[in-house]
Amino acid sequence: MLSHTLDRDVLVLTLHDDADTGGRGTLYPRISGLVEACRPSAVVIVLDARTALHATIGVILRVQRLCRRLGILLSVAAASAPVRRLLEANAEAHDVRLVIHARADTAVTTAYTSVA
Numbered sequence: 001m002l003s004h005t006l007d008r009d010v011l012v013l014t015l016h017d018d019a020d021t022g023g024r025g026t027l028y029p030r031i032s033g034l035v036e037a038c039r040p041s042a043v044v045i046v047l048d049a050r051t052a053l054h055a056t057i058g059v060i061l062r063v064q065r066l067c068r069r070l071g072i073l074l075s076v077a078a079a080s081a082p083v084r085r086l087l088e089a090n091a092e093a094h095d096v097r098l099v100i101h102a103r104a105d106t107a108v109t110t111a112y113t114s115v116a
Helices: 021-038 054-070 081-093 104-115
Strands: 002-007 010-015 042-047 073-078 099-101
Touching: 002 021, 010 021, 010 104, 021 054, 042 054, 042 104, 054 073, 054 081, 073 081, 073 104, 081 099, 099 104
Parallel strands: 010 042, 042 073, 073 099
Antiparallel strands: 002 010
16 A cells, blocks of 8 residues: 655655555556656655565665656655665665665655755
């Protein structure tokens, strides 16, 4: 499940469940549609503890490429240290620069400050 809010021109997307291989095909179009419709200054993706499988990480890497193309800062917030390590490893393996935070509020504040 995906929910979203707009906080000071930062689009905050919260993924409540992992995108299994079947859900992966619908998750990226939903996220990219929100990013393209809102055209925020920054995007923060917040991951619950259950959203750490490779399908979700693959979607995040695709969203990063979209945001980079649109000139939008992308950050990810994950409370779980193993999830953050998995994100870092996958981003590095795909030569993607990804800003990763432990807390969602820190990610939103940092994103807002970075683009203000």
